[in-house]
Amino acid sequence: MEQKKVVIIGGGFAGIRVAKKIKNKNMQVLLIDKKNHHLFQPLLYQVASAALSPADIAYPLREIFKYQKNVTVLMGEVTKIDKERKKVFIHDDVFDYDYLVLATGARHSYFGHNDWEKYAPGLKTLTDALGIREKLLLSFEEAERARTPEIAQEYMTFVVIGAGPTGVEMAGAIAEIANSTLLKNFRNINPSQTLIYLIEAAPRVLPPFPPKLSAKAQRDLEKMGVKVLVNTKVTSINEHGVQTESSFIPAKNIIWAAGNQASALLKDLGSALDRQGRVMVEKDLSVPHHPEIFVIGDACCVLDKEGKPLPAVATTAIQQGAFVGKLLNNVKPFEERKGFKYFDKGSLATIGKFKAVGCFRQFNFSGMLAWIVWAFIHIFYLVGFRNRYSVMLEWYFHYFTNLRGARLIQKDLEK
Numbered sequence: 001m002e003q004k005k006v007v008i009i010g011g012g013f014a015g016i017r018v019a020k021k022i023k024n025k026n027m028q029v030l031l032i033d034k035k036n037h038h039l040f041q042p043l044l045y046q047v048a049s050a051a052l053s054p055a056d057i058a059y060p061l062r063e064i065f066k067y068q069k070n071v072t073v074l075m076g077e078v079t080k081i082d083k084e085r086k087k088v089f090i091h092d093d094v095f096d097y098d099y100l101v102l103a104t105g106a107r108h109s110y111f112g113h114n115d116w117e118k119y120a121p122g123l124k125t126l127t128d129a130l131g132i133r134e135k136l137l138l139s140f141e142e143a144e145r146a147r148t149p150e151i152a153q154e155y156m157t158f159v160v161i162g163a164g165p166t167g168v169e170m171a172g173a174i175a176e177i178a179n180s181t182l183l184k185n186f187r188n189i190n191p192s193q194t195l196i197y198l199i200e201a202a203p204r205v206l207p208p209f210p211p212k213l214s215a216k217a218q219r220d221l222e223k224m225g226v227k228v229l230v231n232t233k234v235t236s237i238n239e240h241g242v243q244t245e246s247s248f249i250p251a252k253n254i255i256w257a258a259g260n261q262a263s264a265l266l267k268d269l270g271s272a273l274d275r276q277g278r279v280m281v282e283k284d285l286s287v288p289h290h291p292e293i294f295v296i297g298d299a300c301c302v303l304d305k306e307g308k309p310l311p312a313v314a315t316t317a318i319q320q321g322a323f324v325g326k327l328l329n330n331v332k333p334f335e336e337r338k339g340f341k342y343f344d345k346g347s348l349a350t351i352g353k354f355k356a357v358g359c360f361r362q363f364n365f366s367g368m369l370a371w372i373v374w375a376f377i378h379i380f381y382l383v384g385f386r387n388r389y390s391v392m393l394e395w396y397f398h399y400f401t402n403l404r405g406a407r408l409i410q411k412d413l414e415k
Helices: 013-021 041-048 126-144 149-155 165-181 211-223 264-269 314-329 368-381 385-401
Strands: 004-009 027-033 037-039 058-060 071-075 080-082 087-090 093-096 099-102 106-108 157-161 195-199 226-229 234-238 241-244 248-250 253-256 260-262 290-295 347-352 355-360 363-366
Touching: 004 013, 004 093, 013 027, 013 314, 041 126, 041 165, 041 368, 080 264, 099 264, 126 149, 126 253, 149 157, 157 165, 157 241, 157 248, 165 195, 165 211, 165 226, 165 347, 195 241, 211 226, 211 347, 211 355, 211 363, 264 290, 347 368, 355 368, 363 368, 368 385
Parallel strands: 004 027, 004 099, 027 071, 099 290, 157 195, 157 253, 195 226
Antiparallel strands: 037 058, 080 087, 087 093, 106 260, 234 241, 241 248, 347 355, 355 363
């Protein structure tokens, strides 16, 4: 029997889970990704805040699949999809497929203000994280040699836009750096005088969480010195700072954590997209009228029983990847396929040392318990024993000494 060709675009949580689940020897899998590694995005902010090194949260894709003979990994960027001829293009290279899985993830969205990106970088890749880390650490160096207190304060002011889990975790991490890690490192400045703003357009931080947990998270952030501004919309960003509807915040450091946009590659499918550019898929996560094409993870929009999109988190992507992988082991006509069912495993967000919030169904928890659960789950989902071991060591080191082991600056100060 001739082998069927499965092309998977994207080596994130969803993409690698599909490939791992395909055990049918009659399926030949080609996994394509722009990077040569799988990235554990939930801990990306810890690289940006100098708590972890890039190798702690990234793992080579070829290493993941070295024992799975039916999987070939290819590093490259898919530039075009021809769904009628069943072909994908990497510039001049063409690859045929019988089944196509798009797990292309998402990038940060500036809601039509793409010119803001150069002043307010987002956090989706290792390059993003390392750029933020360099700027964060360099800012304290610039403040140390500033000629006036006013100039120093500009470098010691940080604005995080968006109070979802990424924004909350990033703001808390910066507060820990200022209040603990760097406290006695400088002679001309006092890092504890750092100003940290967390701006959210919604009425509360962590909008998807229950109101009580949102309130708890905000109290913890404020105790750490973070100024939380809710019901506040950003109207402009430039090299001098952030303009909101009510005031201007002078700042040299701005981090964007406010929105996501799916890959533009999805437009090649010609299917209906939601406001974030995600494909509106069928019950089995396939593209309407094309049961051989599946879209999963942050690239697809699936509505729950209440008509709300499923959360764009790792557990959703993993479940969808496992579902499609199992389906491809024994492909049936569209009419005979079962629909994808999402199991809500709850939500977690960490705020700082031994501070976190979590919820599962009707059960809400916070503080030390939530932080332990958060740490355990993140260690569990890390790919590779080495990654789990090194992250545990780094966390032990950080949480018992308040030091961060990845504070090296590679870039010279601008002259």
